Amino acid sequence: MIPTVVWGTGNVGRAAIRAVAAHPMLSLVAVLVSSPAKVGKDAGDLGELGRHLGVAATDDVDAVLSTAPRAVVYAASGDVRPDGAIEDIGRALRTGAVVVTPSLYGMYDPTNAPAEIRDVLLASVEAGGGSLFVSGVDPGWANDVLPVLISGLGSDIDAVRCQEIFDYSTYDQEEAVRHLIGMGHPLDYEPLMLAEGIPTMIWGGQLRMMARALGAQLDGIEETLERRPLETTVVTDTMGEFPAGTQGAVRLEVRGVVEGEPRIVIEHVTRIHPGCAPDWPTPPGGGAGAHRVIIEGRPRIEVTVEATDEGENRAAGGNATAVGRLVNAIDWLVEAGPGLYDALDVPLRPAVGRLGKK
Structure with a gap:
């Protein structure tokens, strides 16, 4: 032992x-x-x-x-x-x-x-x-070993996209959700996690690892960011009230550029309520969260993983799989x-x- x-x-x-x-x-x-x-x-x-x-x-x-x-x-x-x-x-x-x-x-x-x-x-x-x-707790396997593994099932690859789609309404980590990510703050508030360069600091290493595994050379890394306000006030059991008009959803991409095109992308779509930004990607079946890998090429391959844990804290499933990767x-x-x-x-x-x- x-x-x-x-x-x-x-x-x-x-x-x-x-x-x-x-x-x-x-x-x-x-x-x-x-x-x-x-x-x-x-x-x-x-x-x-x-x-x-x-x-x-x-x-x-x-x-x-x-x-x-x-x-x-x-x-x-x-x-x-x-x-x-x-x-x-x-x-x-x-x-x-x-x-x-x-x-x-x-x-x-x-x-x-x-x-x-x-x-x-x-x-x-x-x-x-x-x-x-x-x-990573995102979890890391969804942004490194899973896409690399799935890429080996194809022939020609145009792009690799890793998505985290997350509903924070049942999550229990108020400091991070409100202040690091900005949920419930006015849209002119700049949360640390969304500041220019921070997404690259966090997820750039995974882009570089995937590029290394695929034998590709990154020209550089780009970031994109979209934010949406809540249309109505939301009250969660774990973190309290998030007022209408404040940040309710975030969509960001960290893009690895290969030969002038974004070929390896890590995308995060996060909400404090499923009704905010409904036109953005959502988990299948309306769940709390999902991780999806899309290999654009021939054939096109898409794999979605959902994990749940801790009863009402449904979003904890992603944490549990991240921990499983580490402990195992x-x-x-x-x-x-x-x-x-x-x-x-x-x-x-x-x-x-x-x-x-x-």
Whole structure:
């Protein structure tokens, strides 16, 4: 068994607890939290498993890392505290742990990562013998291994498009939805996630990875952005009121240009209510979210994936699949040895030993 720590218990961390508990080769040995209200709570309760796991949450990072766990699922946010996330992950790497995380956008593609991030983490790997695999919570697999895999089913390829279509009305992450993405703010408010250059910082690494896998050379990366106001006031159970006239939907594209044309595109269509921007792409059947890959070429191939989880928090399904990709990579990473890994290095892992098990 691989002793594994889950660090953080938000939308990602809850799913991580469940994924580690289900994995036959992993043993959950600690859960790290930042909220005093969660200290002492059983991991099974925090992970909404419906049973106790016998692991009490703690905020004592030093004590947990002093045990030199073999793996750490780092689920704490890096959106508004990237320096803190880098410091935390570096500490875990220096203990020799395998670290998997969605929290560092800049490390989706370690080959082309900013030196100020890559060099710090590589030094931690070299100092402690750990390893790092970063894959997005969007989820990452929908913007890297899935399109690359599907591309191998075709002959001629004109373009690759990855879509995330997301309804935030049941989501429980108000800070990100309101302030980072801008839902409920006036349209003249510039949220950080939509500022020029930020989408490229977040998803550019995945474009570069796909281009590398397809043997293509990017001429550059372009961004497009559309925003729509709410026509009526919306009230959500998890985040409260979003007034009419404020931002209700966003559509952005990050486009990898090959030979003068946008050939590799990551598109995000997000809403706070399904009635906003109904002419934009929607999930099939009116669900909370979907991830779609479209290969334009011969043949034209379209694959749509929907995932649901956590009952009323239907949008958490995407988080759960992102976490599954990361947690299921841990045993492979342990065998692979120290280093910085990306989605093209780490194979998709089957759920061995879990069919029919709860």
